Amino acid sequence: MTKATRDEVERLFDTFECSAWRLECQSSYDEPEEQEPLRRFLAGEPQDLTWFEEWPIWISRQRAAGRTIGRVRMLTEPLTDYLRFELSITPPAVEAGEDIRLVDQHVFESLAIPREDFWIFDDTTVALLNFGDTGMAGAEIVTDPGRVASFRDRQRRAWDAAVPFA
Helix, strand or coil, X not given: CEEEEHHHHHHXXXXXXXXXXXXXXXXXXXXXXXXXXXXXXXXXXCCCHHHHCHHHXXXXXXXXXXXXXXXXXXXXXXXXXXXXXXXXXXXXXXXXXXXXXXXXXXXHHHCCXXXXXXXXXXXXXXXXXXXXXXXXXXXXXXCCHHHHHHHHHHHHHHXXXXXXXX
């Protein structure tokens, strides 16, 4: 296992070959680029998704190249303001081809999966995400096949318990 900076984690999105999949377990993320859109959402102001438009474009390109992108997002009960915001901006990503599924917190807890966010790339590389005051700060990179297999098991169990966003 090695430590990676945020930039190093982001480079994994440029090098994966077949699949990228994420487990989201946090009830809120403090990503700087989301602060103003979140404020607008909570104030009931019209949303401007210009800041988000690159993600669906990227997903469309990945899908056109035959790659899959997916995630399971754990939802708290009741939903946090952040999760309500996140759900409101999800449709463009789904329409672009990201397979996003949702799992209720109580169902998730019954699966006994650690509440750790991670990306798994090509079923061989895991980025176990670390968060700080300004969002994702970096990750532990896991490539040991035995450890990766444990994350793939988490992926399978979360995926099987989740429902499609649509």
